[in-house]
Amino acid sequence: MRPATRPHESSPDVHTDRPALLFDLDGTLLDSVYQHVIAWKEALESAGIPLSIWRIHRRIGMSGGLFLRALVRETGRDLSAAEADRLRVLHEEGYRRRISEVRPLPGAEALLELLSASGVPWAIATSSSEATAKTSLSLLEIPPGVPVITRDQVQYAKPNPDLFLAAAEALGRPIGESFVVGDSVWDLLAAQRAGALGIGVLSGGYGREELETAGAYRVYDDPQDLLEHIDELGIRTHS
Amino acid sequence: MRPATRPHESSPDVHTDRPALLFDLDGTLLDSVYQHVIAWKEALESAGIPLSIWRIHRRIGMSGGLFLRALVRETGRDLSAAEADRLRVLHEEGYRRRISEVRPLPGAEALLELLSASGVPWAIATSSSEATAKTSLSLLEIPPGVPVITRDQVQYAKPNPDLFLAAAEALGRPIGESFVVGDSVWDLLAAQRAGALGIGVLSGGYGREELETAGAYRVYDDPQDLLEHIDELGIRTHS
Structure with missing residues (x-):
């Protein structure tokens, strides 16, 4: 084993500054719970x-x-x-x-715009049916190419991991390098089962302690609070 | 000091089998939050x-x-x-x-009836105004003589202790021998400040951990669950 004298020579396939973010929809991006x-x-x-x-x-x-x-x-x-x-x-x-x-949660639109502008891959994964998700998504601007995985596209919705696994796959990113952002314990259980890191938001009405117990690495108030602390996820945005 | 050889000879003023129950209203007795x-x-x-x-x-x-x-x-x-x-x-x-x-929460009416039938003193203490409380209370049968303390009767509402102190006083019971039953951390903080024991219910939407952290001695799902475990408060009902 060679001593690590050349720290810049890491594998070109690993971009640890660009983990994927897989978002739940209701209570996480929209004030719809x-x-x-x-x-x-x-x-x-x-x-x-x-x-x-x-x-x-x-x-x-x-x-x-x-x-x-x-x-x-x-x-x-x-x-x-x-x-x-x-x-x-x-x-x-x-x-x-x-x-x-129904309104977008504070910071939701700014957060998604920042991720897109910074080249951070992101997707949406919701237990809602295609039809209900469509109604909800009309309140957000989702750029073309962003995967939206709904209940209709997988065998099992949350707390099974299928939705988040499909979202990471659609992005072509390893699930283990992805963060799942959700407001409910079901999101966080699904994240753990998928092998992703869980981030909780309080904006769906669950308490901080419950989200932490369910496996959240960090808990933020809402998308705005997450946006203001995005560096805590090791995400380097160029803004 | 005499050794306690005659345990039955306790003070006749202490009725530890009849602690008073001081109930919050919204989220505790009514599904109104x-x-x-x-x-x-x-x-x-x-x-x-x-x-x-x-x-x-x-x-x-x-x-x-x-x-x-x-x-x-x-x-x-x-x-x-x-x-x-x-x-x-x-x-x-x-x-x-x-x-x-708005509906009464499951078990609310049965619990209040059982307390009345068993001679357990109880009262209601709510941060609502007199007018709003009246609207809410129309959904429950409150026997004459049961004190209902509203925001209008005290200087400060919750989380100040005033409402619960006034409720215990109206019952002529020491606050230290009273249980406060509430769904929110404000009830439990007020209970602690008043020197009463706090009991949480989940029926207002707060999580168990939050209510425990705020000082709840026990947390029940709703009035029905409390009714089924009333013995855990040391209350002997004759039913």
């Missing part, structure tokens, strides 16, 4: 299923199938596949009716 | 003050005055006393418009 929560509450009530709002909040961001299965267990009520499908449709309609209330 | 959050969001937007929803959520349950002061600091926007008053009125109106969506 509470609209999703209220839309689910409405859908469930219309089907005669009462569920406290905080319990719905804690499931947001996970796969709709898992969400409904957990709900069946907690309420002790049986749910046919057709009923589950109908609830998903009602939720999507209810969310779409509220889209005019 | 998200309606308050959305009503504040709407009021603030109408005044041209954008604020992420999670930041509003984290202030619910604290005094409206402190809430607005914190908000001014965070948004860097100045707010006159008249504007603050107008925002409070808008929030109250917005909440009242949503009252038909």
